[in-house]
């Protein structure tokens with residue numbers, strides 16, 4: 672039996688900006704056709720800390736409650752969609768905070784992946800790890816052309832890719848392409864991402880990416896919300912259902928791995944490298 676929240680029975684078309692909210696770390700606006708745009712705005716690189724993850728999940732709940740026609744996800748940064756999990760949250764962590772980080776990530780993934788409204792993403796810059804995860808949850812991906820990269824590079828930072836995220840990736844690109852990329856933590860250029868189907872189309876700039884995302888959302892104008900949401904749910908339930916059963920084990924595995932001395936050492940080196948890179952700019 673599907674949870675009731677996954678069924679969508681009606682849309683409301685609201686006046687422009689009527690749902691507009693500005694949280695600290697995100698911004699939500701709604702245009703005059705009822706399409707919501709959710710912008711990540713945690714400078715400098717939208718790295719996902721506990722607060723950003725929780726705010727995103729709360730805002731997605733609001734988009735659902737207010738029956739927006741659909742959602743476009745994007746970022747306020749000129750060159751980074753999201754740098755993935757905030758590495759400083761995983762280095763020398765407080766275990767309670769580490770638990771909150773992973774459970775908040777699980778909540779965000781489950782909420783966005785099972786969103787009953789149409790979702791699209793305007794990827795306006797780099798999208799490693801958690802950035803790629805958010806993009807993969809959406810039904811349509813447009814990425815701005817440029818020297819950006821996208822992919823699940825978790826193994827390169829010492830973290831195994833969780834099963835639910837492997838499942839999410841394998842719904843988008845072939846299992847073979849996913850296995851090769853995820854085992855080695857490979858990132859795709861925009862051209863490579865288009866070739867393997869990780870993104871659906873390229874855009875010239877952010878405005879173009881948002882326009883293309885909205886065009887995708889408008890495809891559903893003549894589709895019944897209940898038909899869309901239930902069909903989407905049926906495509907995704909084989910990833911969502913095992914996740915719901917294994918959340919606790921998934922959390923324990925993440926904490927076990929992150930707290931290993933060699934993973935802590937690697938995370939420390941990555942933080943150091945990022946600092947040196949900044950200093951060399």
Ligand SMILES: CCCC/C=C/CC(=O)SCCNC(=O)CCNC(=O)[C@H](O)C(C)(C)COP(=O)(O)OP(=O)(O)OC[C@H]1O[C@@H](n2cnc3c(N)ncnc32)[C@H](O)[C@@H]1OP(=O)(O)O
Pocket residue numbers: 715716718750751753754755756757758759776797799800801804824825828830831832833836945946948949
């Ligand atoms: C769904 C996840 C499931 C499993 C778990 C996965 C674990 C992870 O997600 S680990 C994170 C993986 N992310 C990365 O490996 C990306 C690391 N960052 C970069 O490669 C680059 O920063 C960038 C390509 C995203 C952007 O490059 P750019 O030149 O524009 O900016 P920088 O000078 O490198 O960085 C600016 C600033 O931001 C800090 N920073 C960058 N990434 C992170 C991060 N992931 N967490 C925390 N902080 C980050 C960087 O240190 C700089 O900070 P300062 O301004 O204070 O020096």
